[in-house]
Amino acid sequence: MAPDFVLSLSEGPGMSADTPDPPFLAVIFTSKHSGQDVEEYGRVADRMIELAAQQDGYLGIESARSENGPGITVSYWRDEECINAWYRNAEHRDARRRGREKWYEHFHLRVAQVHRTYSSQPRVEET
Amino acid sequence: MAPDFVLSLSEGPGMSADTPDPPFLAVIFTSKHSGQDVEEYGRVADRMIELAAQQDGYLGIESARSENGPGITVSYWRDEECINAWYRNAEHRDARRRGREKWYEHFHLRVAQVHRTYSSQPRVEET
Numbered sequence: 001m002a003p004d005f006v007l008s009l010s011e012g013p014g015m016s017a018d019t020p021d022p023p024f025l026a027v028i029f030t031s032k033h034s035g036q037d038v039e040e041y042g043r044v045a046d047r048m049i050e051l052a053a054q055q056d057g058y059l060g061i062e063s064a065r066s067e068n069g070p071g072i073t074v075s076y077w078r079d080e081e082c083i084n085a086w087y088r089n090a091e092h093r094d095a096r097r098r099g100r101e102k103w104y105e106h107f108h109l110r111v112a113q114v115h116r117t118y119s120s121q122p123r124v125e126e127t
Numbered sequence: 128m129a130p131d132f133v134l135s136l137s138e139g140p141g142m143s144a145d146t147p148d149p150p151f152l153a154v155i156f157t158s159k160h161s162g163q164d165v166e167e168y169g170r171v172a173d174r175m176i177e178l179a180a181q182q183d184g185y186l187g188i189e190s191a192r193s194e195n196g197p198g199i200t201v202s203y204w205r206d207e208e209c210i211n212a213w214y215r216n217a218e219h220r221d222a223r224r225r226g227r228e229k230w231y232e233h234f235h236l237r238v239a240q241v242h243r244t245y246s247s248q249p250r251v252e253e254t
Contacts, residue, residue, distance in 0.1 A: 017157055017235055026155060026239050028201055030144055030189045062157045064191035064199045072191045072199040074155055106247045108144055112153050112239035120233045 017060045017076070022114045024059055025077045031099075031107035032070050041103045044095050049073075051091060057082025076114070083111065144187045144203070149241045151186055152204045158226075158234035159197050168230045171222050176200075178218060184209025203241070210238065 033041070049061055057078035064072050077083045086092060099107070160168070176188055184205035191199050204210050213219060226234070 019235075019237075022237075026153070026237065028153060028155065028241075030201070062197070062199055064197060070189070070191060072189055072201060074157070074199060074201070100247065104247060108146075108247075109245040110146075110149075110153065110241045111243040112241040114155075114237045114239040116238040118236040120227065120231060120235075 017062045019059045019076045019114070019117065022117055024114050025079065025083060026112045026114050027075045027077065027083060028110040028112060029073045029075075029107065030070065030110075031103075032105040034103055034105045036102055041099075044098065048092060048095055051089070052086060055082065055086045055089070057085075080111075144189045146186045146203045146241075146244065149244055151241050152206065152210060153239045153241050154202045154204065154210060155237040155239060156200045156202075156234065157197065158230075159232040161230055161232045163229055168226075171225065175219060175222055178216070179213060182209065182213045182216070184212075207238075 045063075049063060052058055052061055052075055059076035059078060061073065061075040063074075077086070172190075176190060179185055179188055179202055186203035186205060188200065188202040190201075204213070
């Protein structure tokens with residue numbers, strides 16, 4: 001049972017996941033898309049990745065999402081205050097409202113403190 | 128810049144992300160595939176999701192992966208001891224060794240304690 005979805009993954013500057021030594025915070029957002037309004041959703045999701053990268057305390061983002069299925073976005077932050085500020089951002093609030101109303105069949109948001117990391121190499125070159 | 132990848136997402140029993148109230152732990156595994164040996168990789172990745180779900184302290188898993196690009200798998204666990212036991216599992220060790228040697232161009236592993244959760248609905252019905 002491994003259905004295939006089309007995954008659209010943004011690879012802007014925000015896709016670097018070269019986070020510092022822990023501790024830092026991770027916001028794990030997982031969602032199942034409704035399948036509605038896919039093009040506009042993709043546009044807004046790309047914009048949110050771009051906008052997140054401009055926020056104070058932003059440390060990186062990793063995102064895999066499907067046009068009509070599950071998606072996972074993990075963003076990394078210095079502290080809770082940075083996350084709260086990002087969630088107060090007006091454009092982000094508006095995107096979340098549209099997500100709740102239209103784009104997501106359901107979603108989970110989990111905030112976690114990263115205390116241990118391991119990488120296959122000390123530094124990932126993102127191009 | 129939003130390249131499309133084929134996302135293969137397993138939807139076995141392990142895909143439920145109906146985690147309990149925090150605190151619990153999250154293992155965030157993000158990877159970039161080498162593009163080598165894709166079929167065998169998919170088979171082993173499906174098996175690891177199945178096997179993880181049988182471990183003590185397993186709370187759920189969410190996974191989005193591409194055949195030739197980035198992938199994110201987040202697994203949820205009761206405590207560190209459960210994670211350590213899962214990483215000592217012989218079949219899992221062997222899969223990780225093959226991943227390092229062949230399947231992954233690079234990867235990050237981050238272990239985090241979830242302290243706050245929010246869902247769009249109290250309980251997700253997975254079918």
